Amino acid sequence: MSTGPAPGPAPEPAPVPVLTDQDQDRDRDDGGTAAPRPPGRRFWAVRRVPAALLAALLLGGAGLLLYDVAAVRAEHTAMAWRSSLAEGLATRPLDDTAVLVGAGVAVLLGVWLLLLALTPGLRAVLPMRREHPDVRAGLDREAAALALRDRAMEVSGVQSVRVRMGRAKAAVRAVSHFRELDEVRSDLESVLTAGIDELGLARPPALTVRVARPPRKG
Structure with a gap:
């Protein structure tokens, strides 16, 4: 009966790499998890409806004007609205009421369009902290x-809560039917402060808490 070769020594386990403080600092500098996070910015609204309305108005007006100009070049009479408009612009003084009203409407429309172009919109969406540079998240204000209302209702003594959530301020009004109001307010402030931090917002709103007794019946 033959026997095989004796088994060799077991292979030694691979050494476990040890991450030193210098390696951790280098990882932070290279964009690791400990690198500074980019600030959360507001989301920009698409604003399809104003853009579509403006495009339709411009397209319709330009098309009608080009059609009338082409008709005049083809030795046809100009449309009545363009003739009356040209005559009115040539004869009316600048301080005329119709001219002032038209200029005011044009200025208001231009200011409105500038505000739409320069402001982000989407006021109902609160930007959250960016854990990764390529991922953006937002939380609806409602x-x-x-x-926050659910967190506040867990506080002992709270009967009802109303929360108004804004971009910079969270206003909480609670009704307490027992316990001292100062104690309830203190508990609400601590609980809601932790709740706001758990929301993960990029710019946590300032918290204001008001506690009152329920209205007396009769």
């Missing part, structure tokens, strides 16, 4: 207010 959902944030509902989460």
Whole structure:
């Protein structure tokens, strides 16, 4: 009976790499998890409806004007609206009421369009902290207010809560039917402060808490 070769020594386990403080610092500098996070910015609204309305108005006006100009070049009479408009612009003084009203409407429309172009919009969406540079997240203000309301209702002595969530301020009004109002307010402030931090917002709003007794019946 033959026997095989004796088994060799077991292979030694691979050494476990040890991350030193210098390696951690280098990872932070290279964009690791400890690198500074980019600030959360507001989301920009698409604004399809104003853009579509403006494009339709411009397209319709330009098309009608080009059609009338082409008709005049083809030795046809100009449309009545363009003739009356040209005559009115040539004869009316600048201080005429119709001219002033038209200029005011044009200025208001231009200011409105500039505000739409320069402001982000989407006021109902609160930007959240960016854990990764390529990922953006937002939280609806109503959902944030509902989460804070649920946290506030867990406080002992709270009967009802109303939360108004803004971009810079969270206003909480609670009704307490027992316990001291100062104690309830203190508990609400601590609970809601932790709740706002757990929402993960890029710019946590300032918290204001008001506690009152329920109205007396009769």
